[in-house]
Amino acid sequence: MSARAAQSSVAAHDRGLLVAAEVQVRGVSAQVHVAPGEVVALLGANGAGKSTLLGVAAGMLRPDRGRVELDGEVLLAVGSSGGSGAVPGGPMNRPVDLPPHRRGVALLAQEPLLFPHLSVLDNVAFGPRAAGASRRAARDAAARWLERVDLTHLADRRPGQLSGGQAQRVAVARALAAQPRALLLDEPMAALDVTAAPEVRQLLRRVLSEAQDGAGPGQPPQPPVLLVTHDPLDALALADRAVVLDAGHVVEEGPVREVLSQPRSAFAARLAELNLLAGTAAADGLRAESGPTVAGVLDPGCSAGDAAVAVFPPAAVAIHREHPATGVSSPRNTIPVLVSAVEPRGALVRVRGSVEADPASISPGNSGPGDSGPVDSGPVGHPAAAPVLAADITAASAADLDLVPGSRVWFAVKAAEVAVHAARR
Numbered sequence: 528m529s530a531r532a533a534q535s536s537v538a539a540h541d542r543g544l545l546v547a548a549e550v551q552v553r554g555v556s557a558q559v560h561v562a563p564g565e566v567v568a569l570l571g572a573n574g575a576g577k578s579t580l581l582g583v584a585a586g587m588l589r590p591d592r593g594r595v596e597l598d599g600e601v602l603l604a605v606g607s608s609g610g611s612g613a614v615p616g617g618p619m620n621r622p623v624d625l626p627p628h629r630r631g632v633a634l635l636a637q638e639p640l641l642f643p644h645l646s647v648l649d650n651v652a653f654g655p656r657a658a659g660a661s662r663r664a665a666r667d668a669a670a671r672w673l674e675r676v677d678l679t680h681l682a683d684r685r686p687g688q689l690s691g692g693q694a695q696r697v698a699v700a701r702a703l704a705a706q707p708r709a710l711l712l713d714e715p716m717a718a719l720d721v722t723a724a725p726e727v728r729q730l731l732r733r734v735l736s737e738a739q740d741g742a743g744p745g746q747p748p749q750p751p752v753l754l755v756t757h758d759p760l761d762a763l764a765l766a767d768r769a770v771v772l773d774a775g776h777v778v779e780e781g782p783v784r785e786v787l788s789q790p791r792s793a794f795a796a797r798l799a800e801l802n803l804l805a806g807t808a809a810a811d812g813l814r815a816e817s818g819p820t821v822a823g824v825l826d827p828g829c830s831a832g833d834a835a836v837a838v839f840p841p842a843a844v845a846i847h848r849e850h851p852a853t854g855v856s857s858p859r860n861t862i863p864v865l866v867s868a869v870e871p872r873g874a875l876v877r878v879r880g881s882v883e884a885d886p887a888s889i890s891p892g893n894s895g896p897g898d899s900g901p902v903d904s905g906p907v908g909h910p911a912a913a914p915v916l917a918a919d920i921t922a923a924s925a926a927d928l929d930l931v932p933g934s935r936v937w938f939a940v941k942a943a944e945v946a947v948h949a950a951r952r
């Protein structure tokens with residue numbers, strides 16, 4: 528990239544958070560921009576470079592070349608100009624590398640990293656105190672934040688007397704009480720058990736959307752949020768956009784649902800081993816964006832009316848040539864699908880196909896879609912593209928069904944196998 532092109536790419540991002548870094552020893556050369564109020568999920572396999580970018584943004588790692596800007600302020604500018612690849616060079620007068628505590632950036636890590644000798648209240652007050660608030664103002668802010676994360680009753684406890692989920696909620700309060708100008712989340716649910724993880728995910732979902740709704744005229748800009756995660760549910764619940772890193776480079780980016788439902792990189796495809804339909808949560812399932820209700824089981828963090836996704840594994844899908852009888856013992860979804868690929872996978876066959884919106888397109892002799900089908904929601908940003916679903920069936924069944932690309936079939940999945948999770952709209 529020429530210096531001029533590099534400059535213009537930086538100038539285009541004068542609001543929000545820009546992180547561009549080249550770290551040769553780690554093979555990382557990537558650039559990510561997060562707009563004010565936007566949550567970007569940084570996805571990628573182990574060693575892809577996610578923590579490296581986060582470390583550069585936080586000021587914990589100095590790259591060979593790199594630039595970090597927050598709302599136009601340069602937090603880091605190191606390395607020579609005129610380089611190539613993802614990292615803007617630009618004319619370099621003198622290097623800038625603000626230390627972490629002067630960046631106005633808060634980092635929430637996997638472990639809550641609370642001070643063991645301080646009470647919960649004083650741990651939270653540490654955030655605003657470190658950002659320059661007076662002792663009293665810091666404690667007031669801490670008390671307000673403990674209320675927002677429903678932990679007022681634990682204010683006097685020491686971290687050693689908290690569960691893992693409670694401690695992480697305290698860490699969330701500490702990070703946000705400092706009123707950071709940008710928030711970095713490094714796999715914040717990864718160290719939690721299966722009960723605590725959804726609680727913290729739900730809390731983050733709530734506080735992040737409150738932070739975004741809260742900004743108005745005269746208020747500081749909404750903080751950009753960069754979230755590192757391996758978990759597609761974290762990305763779906765919390766992020767607007769996904770950026771996929773592979774071997775240190777950005778290989779894919781776009782709205783989260785689009786990246787997960789129509790993955791173009793190998794990693795996103797692996798991550799998206801689940802079927803996914805977007806819409807609005809209903810009492811007993813999901814109302815697809817432009818279709819009827821898919822019966823399913825609502826996640827505890829999800830209520831009717833929320834933006835949501837219905838998720839089910841390919842192994843839970845049965846395939847029928849004719850419309851199957853409606854399940855008696857448990858409700859069943861029947862979805863008309865046009866087969867696009869039939870791929871052997873060991874002892875199984877992965878059948879992929881797009882959801883058909885028009886029941887009339889189903890082959891003659893079918894009784895038409897059942898009560899709960901068809902589903903024709905399209906992923907965000909691709910209103911015209913029908914969602915693609917996958918089913919794993921035995922090779923013998925695939926042979927019996929005589930499936931080839933172009934076959935028209937019904938995918939059937941029991942409601943009990945469909946999980947409905949809250950998601951960003």
Ligand SMILES: Nc1ncnc2c1ncn2[C@@H]1O[C@H](COP(=O)(O)OP(=O)(O)OP(=O)(O)O)[C@@H](O)[C@H]1O
Pocket residue numbers: 552553554555571572573574575576577578579580
């Ligand atoms: N301290 C270090 N010194 C040298 N190389 C490192 C160091 N830490 C990480 N690496 C290498 O840098 C590359 C990027 O690592 P990074 O930790 O950023 O990946 P990641 O996507 O965060 O992975 P994970 O999901 O496992 O945390 C990898 O090849 C890794 O082996």
